Amino acid sequence: MSPVRPRAENGHLVFDHEVPRSGVLQGDCLTAMPSLPGGCVDLVLTDPPYVCGYRDRSGRTVANDTCTDWLVPAYAEIYRVMKPGTLCITFYGWTATDSFMAAWRAAGFRLVGHLVFCKDYASRTGLFRSMHENAYVLAKGRAAMPAEALSDVRNWVYTGNKLHPTEKSVEVLKPLIRAYCPEGGLVFDPFAGSGSTLVAARDTGREYLGIELDPDHAATAARRLR
Structure with a gap:
């Protein structure tokens, strides 16, 4: 499987064939998402830039991690492509909480949960030792109750960030997909990175679609999906 690379037409990305329900698209999600039909996604599980100017020990950075102009249009499109009654589980940077929250509310999301992933190591040390990751759970309308609700305090698995500077573990993502996306449903990640969400969706029997700028x-x- 190779990334699908659309062509530009009138300021938007256009695909020369039907957009795959299981694959990764290479391009800017702000121009790729308008090509997707509304109400087609069963779960969004995504890890966008934290808007914190992140740089790891080897000097790697994340695109669009120093600006907020993409937040409002990106989450508006995410909301549009979701089916009514579904969830968006989105990691976020706590230092930019106000900007993320404003974008979520502008899109029409309801805040229905907050997840904390506890690490057994510190990713940085300042006033405190940073030993957790955060994700908000956003709903489009009223989401159906899962067969078994998960704890909102969850364990973390360190990947070593070998494939991406902020790589998330497939094993951390799988339980979220199993609980909040129906079998055979479509999991969408508009900030796909190295594809951990897509691999987790594939491994749990769901269809998957990702968009990645880099x-x-x-x-x-x-x-990874091959």
């Missing part, structure tokens, strides 16, 4: 990361995701 061509190298999109290629990594495609290799």
Whole structure:
């Protein structure tokens, strides 16, 4: 599987064939998402830039991690492509909580949960030792109750960030997909990175669609999905 690379037409990305329900698209999600039909996604599980100017120990950075102009249009499109009554589970940067929250509310989301992932190591040390990740759970309308509700305090698995500077573990994502996406449903990640969400969806029997801006990361995701 190779990343699908659309062509530009009138300021939007256009695909020369039907957009795959299981694959990764290489491009900007702000121009790719308008090509997707509304109400087609059963679960959004995504890890966008934290808007914190992140740089890891080897100097790697994340695109669009120093600006907020993409937040409002991105979450508006995410809301549009979701089916009514479904969830968006989105990691976020706590230092930019106000900007994320404003974008979510502008899109029409309801805040229905907050997840904390506890680490057994500190990712940085300042006034406190940073030993957790956060994700908000957003609903489009009223979401159906799962067969078994998960705890909102969850364990973390360290990936070593070998494939991406902020790589998330497939094992951390699988339980969320199993609980909040129906079998055979479509999991969508518009900030796909190295493809962990897509791999987790595939491994749990769901269809998957990702968009990734960086061509190298999109290629990594495609290799993992092969």
